[in-house]
Amino acid sequence: MQPKPDKFVPALYGGIIMALISSIPFVNLINCFCCAGVLLGGFLAVFFYKNNFMPDSPPLNAGDCMVVGLFAGCIGALLGSMLSILFVAAFGNVMGDFILRMFHQMNLNLPDQSWKTLEDAAEKPMGAVNIVIQLFTNLVVYDIFGLLGGLIGYSIYKPKHLVMMPPPPPATSQS
């Protein structure tokens, strides 16, 4: 019997997808929907992992899928944080500016302090401490949602149970 396929490469693919979705400005809004981008990354990691199985490999199990999703979350958090910093360095905080402009257009009735906090967040560059805190938070959140994405993947791709055929009824001699 073949050993189980490698988990790292599918997790890397899932993590890269996760990182791209989470760091590209405006595309990352998808994560406002319960981390849908991160869940998708975990799910796709399981999809790639499942595709590497051979007919004589041991069957896919829930534990493997959870680990693949967890790895993908870890990779996604690290790569995503790095890419976010690169995007902000290259293009500035376009998302922050956009959200601030949108809030101004909506004439939201926010306290002055909230406006100040929002403006500071959009204008001030991220400090090293903030980057570390953000990275740590992303590691925890992406791992949790990557793991759940992996389990969703398992629920879809789990091998179908073999249907046990009932034994034939004993032959009875009819006279």
Place this chain on the structure above:
Amino acid sequence: MERHARTYYVLLLTGAFLWCVLIFLPSIETFAGHSPGEASSFSYRVFSSICHQQHSRSFEVAGARLAVCSRCTAIYVSFLFGIIFWRGFRGTIPSSPPLAWATALLPMLADVALDMLGIHGSDYVTRSLTGGWFGLISGLILTPLFVKACSDLHSALSHQQGMRYAAKT
């Protein structure tokens, strides 16, 4: 439920409960008589990457805005209920996983799509109901899978340890 499975179930339940506590932390802080401080900031910060946190779409409890919007609050709280009650609902979930996920997702997607198209304006009630439905079904589907996944990992690790022990002796 076997002993290890019960441990993994309690682990999941505790994690989901703490997650919900973190969402309600600003309200807990205000309810305890403190003004929103470090704990609330921490809570808002943790959830800022996974929710838009718009004031106009978030519940306010005990005078403090929750850390996530109303839809996310409904999803996470009902996910916790899904974990608590999954044994009671066994057999009610469609046996085909894609169908089960579609049943969970469609009402929420319809609410979002109809709101974006301007056909029907989503409000606190529709967001909470559709989000709650999704969270509940997700909890019911994912709880047994999480327990099974942890049990699979446990047996794989025990098997590896056994092999290593056999190789030594």
